[in-house]
Amino acid sequence: MKENVFIIHRSEIIRKGLALILQEYFKxxxxxxxxxxxxxxFAGISNSTTILILEAGVEQNTKAIEQLQKNNDVFLVGFFSETINESAGVQYDYHLTQYSSAIQIQKLIQVIRQAGSKQKNHLLENGELTSREKDVIKLIALGLANKEIADKLFISIHTVISxxxxxxxxxxxxxxxxxxxxAIMNNLLDIQDINPEELI
Amino acid sequence: MELFSQEDKMSSLISRNYTLLPVINRFGIRLGFKEKTIAEVCRENDINTDFFLAIVNTYTDENYFPEAELLSFSPVLLIDYLKNTHRYYIEYVLPKIEQLLNQVLLSCKDNCSSLKMISTFYQKYKAELLLHLQLEDEKVFPYIIDLYKHKKLNTNGSSIEVIENEHTNVEVKLSDLKSLIIRHMPPNYDDNTMNEFLTALFQFENDLNDHARIEDHILITQVLEFEKELRK
Incomplete structure (x- = not known):
């Protein structure tokens, strides 16, 4: 899944410093x-892991955060100046202070990334086409529709689609x-079989 | 990445993202900024600064989606810009890519049938892209200009949603073209020449994606809002 990292802080020194520490270690x-x-x-982002590092103790853009939470895995990191003080409105998943060490900051990202990659990542086989798939690609190249391919190979439309x-x-x-x-490059099909004007 | 703001130096804009070079040219801005800020250069060239910033930030950060209040400028302004972009593609980028492809073809000594297929496929892609650009230039943009001029909806009820079809088809073909070359074609060509061709394709793809984002996120969003208002 795509990852987006935001640092929102009024201090340019903190924004740039934090970004530098993170980028030293992570791409x-x-x-x-x-x-x-x-x-x-940025509230339109969807399907990503979004890490928001927010200046704590200031008014947060809850509307945008809620919007992001609807369509993404969002991790909220509160950035506190000195001591962590949880009384403020937003509930942070993680905390940092300006005295956090580079190691602590980097560890935090690792923890978040592990939490975010819980979903299964399915592996594809070696990438070679099966002989059935070669049959299908041949017929696709000849310009047949799913229904026609299904009839020709005696399989269901559902199987063709898959x-x-x-x-x-x-x-x-x-x-x-x-x-x-x-198909033509791999000799699954002869160029004479198709009308190149129409199909290519 | 930080968003560009109007106090930033125009020169730092290019240092931070050199792919913006053709973008600023389309605004009529040319190099040699000295120490001028973005706002100053825009004022000198009679460009709406908010508009300029919305464009360069959308080009720079793919997740950036300018807020409604930032879109205070007229869509007619945007259309001028988009037309310039189309012209840049048609008159400069596509001929350049084609020239590179021809050089690749020339560098192939034997067994060039795959490469010829690629070339045919490219021609097909180009024809489709040109058709899409033409549709926008001749149908979509005039519809929008008309809509803002007369402030009246079309009597036959057509709206921007119907007229502007999606960009996906052309995008798919370009990505297929790259896949075919990178993953599936026997390398019967001069490497440096092919690299140059592929680099041009990658750059063009990026540029097109940004261009499509500007159309979909800024222009179409704005027109949809306007149509909604008119329907009231």
Missing amino acids: MEITQLNSAKDLSS HRKNITEKLGIKSISGLTVY
């Missing part, structure tokens, strides 16, 4: 904002014309 893009208000412009999905994932090619080029 990450960090968006630095000097006012909570600006977070609204083959197509696997083919696209394995090859990194989505368009019909792209798949046709692949």
Whole structure:
């Protein structure tokens, strides 16, 4: 999953310093904002792990945070000046102070990343097409629709769709014309069989 | 990454993100800024600073989505900019990419059939892209300009949602083109020439993505709001 890191603090010294410490250790893009208000412009992010490092004790942009929480795994890190004082409105998942060491800051990110990667990451096999998938790609290249492919191979439309999905994932090619080029390059199909004007 | 603000030096904008070079050119801004800030350069060139910042920040940070109040400028301004971008693609980028592809083809000595397929596929992609740009230039943009001029909805009820079809088709083809070359084609060509061609493709893809984001996030959002108001 994509990761977005935000540092929101009025102090440029703190923003830049914190970003420097993090980037020394992790390869990450960090968006630095000097006012909570600006977070609204990023509220459209979805499907990502979003780490928000927020200046504690100031008014937070709760609307934008809630919006982000709806569509992302959001981790809130409160950045306190001296002592951690939980009375403020927002509930932080983690805490930092300006006296946190570089090691502590880096550990924190590791912990968050582990928490965020709980979801299974399914592995693809070796990426080679199965012979059935080769049959399917041939027919796709010939311009057949899912229904026609299903009839020809005596399988259900549902199975055809699932083959197509696997083919696209394995090859990194989505368009019909792209798949046709692949089929011809790999001799699955003779160029004479198709009308290049139409398909490619 | 920090957002650019109007007090930043124009020169630091380019140092921080040199891919903005063609972007500022499209505004009519040219190099040689001395110590001038973004606001000063914009004022000199008669450019709305908010507008300029919305564009360069959207180009720089893919998650940036300017707030409604930031979108105080007229969509007609935006359309001028987008048209300039289209012209830049048609007159400069595409011919350059094609020239590089031809050099790759020339560098192939034998068994060049795969490369020829790639070339045909590229032509197909280009034709589709040009059609899309043309649709925007001839249908979408005039519709918007008209909408703002007469402040009246089309009697046949068509709205921007119907007219502006998605960018996905052309995007898919470009990504397929890269996949075919990087993953599936036998390397019968001069490496340096191919690298140059691929680099140009990657750059163009980035530029197109940013361009599409500006259209979808700024222009279309704005027009949808306006249509909603008119419907009241």
